[in-house]
Amino acid sequence: MEAKGGAGWQVHLPPVSPGHPDPEGKKPGTSRVPPTSLPEEFHRMMGNWATGVTVVTSRGPHGPHGMTANAFLSVSLAPPLVLVSIGRDNDSHAIITASGRFAVSLLAEGQEALSVHFAQRFKDPAQAMAGIAWSPGPDGLPFIDGAIGHLACAVSDAFAAQDHTLFLARVTHVAAGANLPPLVYFHSTYTGLR
Numbered sequence: 327m328e329a330k331g332g333a334g335w336q337v338h339l340p341p342v343s344p345g346h347p348d349p350e351g352k353k354p355g356t357s358r359v360p361p362t363s364l365p366e367e368f369h370r371m372m373g374n375w376a377t378g379v380t381v382v383t384s385r386g387p388h389g390p391h392g393m394t395a396n397a398f399l400s401v402s403l404a405p406p407l408v409l410v411s412i413g414r415d416n417d418s419h420a421i422i423t424a425s426g427r428f429a430v431s432l433l434a435e436g437q438e439a440l441s442v443h444f445a446q447r448f449k450d451p452a453q454a455m456a457g458i459a460w461s462p463g464p465d466g467l468p469f470i471d472g473a474i475g476h477l478a479c480a481v482s483d484a485f486a487a488q489d490h491t492l493f494l495a496r497v498t499h500v501a502a503g504a505n506l507p508p509l510v511y512f513h514s515t516y517t518g519l520r
């Protein structure tokens with residue numbers, strides 16, 4: 327599948343392969359390795375990796391949208407580049423692929439309810455921003471009120487990674503936010519800096 331991005335770049339999306347490769351090279355379903363062992367170990371190990379929490383916002387046919395994401399990193403300073411990893415089934419994936427634009431709001435300690443809210447799958451995507459306090463950034467991208475900072479981004483490349491796409495994006499605008507410590511995600515729970 328090939329999707330044309332809003333800014334002229336293309337996403338090359340191969341079909342998703344079923345499960346992780348069997349280390350013994352057998353066909354899926356015939357492995358003697360318990361099918362969930364490595365992913366479970368991996369999931370448990372990654373719980374040791376503390377991250378901040380962001381809301382990646384976008385603007386699609388239904389209006390403003392947002393999703394919780396912690397697979398976010400800064401790639402280079404000059405030019406300023408960031409990377410986000412977004413599941414291909416997410417509504418945000420289709421919106422960002424079509425628009426080529428997204429914003430990132432870095433959540434503050436105390437904003438875990440927002441993280442929980444934006445981790446939901448909305449039957450009606452137009453409901454994602456209902457009741458949420460936000461302010462329009464460049465291109466009308468939502469900046470979540472009370473966050474500790476915001477980035478507006480333009481996708482420059484997209485890399486297929488199994489059931490996710492890695493969106494590499496140029497930071498086009500930076501806005502300071504609340505002077506608060508960050509929300510921290512660790513061992514699948516919300517915490518703060520101590």
Ligand SMILES: Cc1cc2nc3c(=O)[nH]c(=O)nc-3n(C[C@H](O)[C@H](O)[C@H](O)COP(=O)(O)O)c2cc1C
Pocket residue numbers: 379392393394395396397398411412413415416417418419441442444445446447448454511
């Ligand atoms: C703490 C946390 C971090 C998350 N990080 C990501 C992420 O980096 N990428 C991703 O695709 N989903 C991530 N999710 C799951 C999405 O937020 C969730 O699938 C959401 O429903 C997607 O929304 P959408 O379909 O409206 O775009 C995360 C969830 C939580 C609770």
